[in-house]
Amino acid sequence: xxxxxxxxxxxxxxxxxxxxxxxxxxxxxxxxxxxxxxxxxxxxxxxxxxxxxxxxxxxxxxxxxxxxxxxxxxxxxxxxxxxxxxxxxxxxxxxxxxxxxxxxxxxxxxxxxxxxxxxxxxxxxxxxxxxxxxxxxxxxxxxxxxxxxxxxxxxxxxxxxxxxxxxxxxxxxxxxxxxxxxxxxxxxxxxxxxxxxxxxxxxxxxxxxxxxxxxxxxxxxxxxxxxxxxxxxxxxxxxxxxxxxxxxxxxxxxxxxxxxxxxxxxxxxxxxxxxxxxxxxxxxxxxxxxxxxxxxxxxxxxxxxxxxxxxxxxxxxxxxxxxxxxxxxxxxxxxxxxxxxxxxxxxxxxxxxxxxxxxxxxxxxxxxxxxxxxxxxxxxxxxxxxxxxxxxxxxxxxxxxxxxxxxxxxxxxxxxxxxxxxxxxxxxxxxxxxxxxxxxxxxxxxxxxxxxxxxxxxxxxxxxxxxxxxxxxxxxxxxxxxxxxxxxxxxxxxxxxxxxxxxx
Numbered sequence: 001x002x003x004x005x006x007x008x009x010x011x012x013x014x015x016x017x018x019x020x021x022x023x024x025x026x027x028x029x030x031x032x033x034x035x036x037x038x039x040x041x042x043x044x045x046x047x048x049x050x051x052x053x054x055x056x057x058x059x060x061x062x063x064x065x066x067x068x069x070x071x072x073x074x075x076x077x078x079x080x081x082x083x084x085x086x087x088x089x090x091x092x093x094x095x096x097x098x099x100x101x102x103x104x105x106x107x108x109x110x111x112x113x114x115x116x117x118x119x120x121x122x123x124x125x126x127x128x129x130x131x132x133x134x135x136x137x138x139x140x141x142x143x144x145x146x147x148x149x150x151x152x153x154x155x156x157x158x159x160x161x162x163x164x165x166x167x168x169x170x171x172x173x174x175x176x177x178x179x180x181x182x183x184x185x186x187x188x189x190x191x192x193x194x195x196x197x198x199x200x201x202x203x204x205x206x207x208x209x210x211x212x213x214x215x216x217x218x219x220x221x222x223x224x225x226x227x228x229x230x231x232x233x234x235x236x237x238x239x240x241x242x243x244x245x246x247x248x249x250x251x252x253x254x255x256x257x258x259x260x261x262x263x264x265x266x267x268x269x270x271x272x273x274x275x276x277x278x279x280x281x282x283x284x285x286x287x288x289x290x291x292x293x294x295x296x297x298x299x300x301x302x303x304x305x306x307x308x309x310x311x312x313x314x315x316x317x318x319x320x321x322x323x324x325x326x327x328x329x330x331x332x333x334x335x336x337x338x339x340x341x342x343x344x345x346x347x348x349x350x351x352x353x354x355x356x357x358x359x360x361x362x363x364x365x366x367x368x369x370x371x372x373x374x375x376x377x378x379x380x381x382x383x384x385x386x387x388x389x390x391x392x393x394x395x396x397x398x399x400x401x402x403x404x405x406x407x408x409x410x411x412x413x414x415x416x417x418x419x420x421x422x423x424x425x426x427x428x429x430x431x432x433x434x435x436x437x438x439x440x441x442x443x444x445x446x447x448x449x450x451x452x453x454x455x456x457x458x459x460x461x462x463x464x465x466x467x468x469x470x471x472x473x474x475x476x477x478x479x480x481x482x483x484x485x486x487x488x489x490x491x492x493x494x495x496x497x498x499x500x501x502x503x504x
Contacts, residue, residue: 097164112171
């Protein structure tokens with residue numbers, strides 16, 4: 001076993017989600033040679049391919065595939081890769097070559113050399129799948145014959161694992177990982193981008209320094225950065241680059257995608273400012289160190305050493321003063337250049353706006369004669385509409401006059417109807433009161449009829465609680481009728497009173 005194919009530790013594989021969610025029997029099936037299942041059991045076959053896709057992505061992103069390589073976006077496929085996945089109680093996988101073949105067909109993996117040299121986007125459906133299938137992977141003759149039905153598809157499953165590895169051996173870009181890192185880079189650049197041109201310009205070294213650790217758990221190697229730059233330039237179209245300058249651009253615009261002499265000059269100024277700033281920081285650290293050395297020497301009463309450190313600090317302070325002056329000058333120059341570039345962009349926007357406004361004002365509808373003609377026509381149409389409205393209103397008035405309807409008579413009839421309605425409402429209220437009085441009278445009459453005569457008290461007998469006699473009840477009834485204010489019910493009341501006065 002080669003040094004580059006050292007198996008992963010059992011604890012490493014066991015920590016992956018794909019392993020923790022799979023039983024031993026499931027792992028045994030995944031590690032077996034399931035190549036023939038593509039025809040006999042396509043559902044299980046695709047499930048196995050997806051499991052290995054997720055597992056390989058996790059291993060590559062963690063940098064576990066080789067000891068000698070820390071690439072996080074590139075899979076190094078070789079027969080020794082199977083040894084990396086040797087698992088206790090299961091063995092090593094026997095279908096990794098088949099998995100890589102399928103992932104290349106689905107464009108999840110792209111050969112590294114093709115990725116770096118292709119001029120068309122990897123998302124272009126016209127050329128990439130065919131070129132990968134026919135040229136990069138070198139499909140065998142039996143596969144081409146299988147497509148036209150000359151040979152049986154099962155014949156492909158008769159290949160040995162070593163034969164399949166000879167066809168897929170190589171380096172592959174893991175597209176999903178590149179997309180993940182690219183999105184993080186674009187987001188960071190969007191958050192940190194200011195209003196100056198210098199914020200959009202990087203050298204290859206400064207680009208790696210800023211974005212190599214954009215995802216803390218995926219530090220990028222030099223080959224990874226190279227792949228990332230190609231993807232951002234060709235496929236995402238968010239930057240333009242040459243050997244010295246990397247410039248972020250607007251993906252929706254076709255302008256400003258070339259690297260100009262101004263870009264080179266601004267980047268040189270920016271790099272000089274960054275270098276001077278680093279020198280200033282370094283000088284300040286050295287001055288602080290000399291100050292500490294002077295204090296230590298004085299505490300130890302070593303005056304000669306303290307003088308040496310003091311002299312060195314004076315020299316460093318003089319150099320720092322010069323570097324600060326140069327830094328201030330370069331920063332001012334950079335700000336002036338950026339302001340001038342901003343003025344250029346503003347004037348370009350003014351020119352575009354002027355051209356657009358002139359194009360709009362040159363429209364035939366906005367010519368002075370056309371405007372007067374349109375407004376006159378609008379005024380005439382408004383006058384015609386007013387005349388039509390007046391004619392309709394006059395016709396309606398004439399139609400009402402022909403019908404012989406007297407408005408005063410209508411008002412009188414309406415008032416009479418209102419009075420009739422009010423009278424009917426009063427009559428209904430009177431009837432309700434009469435009915436209520438009748439009910440109360442009947443109740444009183446019943447109580448009078450049921451009232452006993454005043455008994456004669458025997459000697460020594462206690463007088464009972466006084467009760468109303470019939471005359472008193474009749475008087476109360478009369479008072480009740482008077483309280484309701486219903487003179488029409490007086491006859492009924494007198495009749496009741498006569499009945500009360502009659503002997504029982």
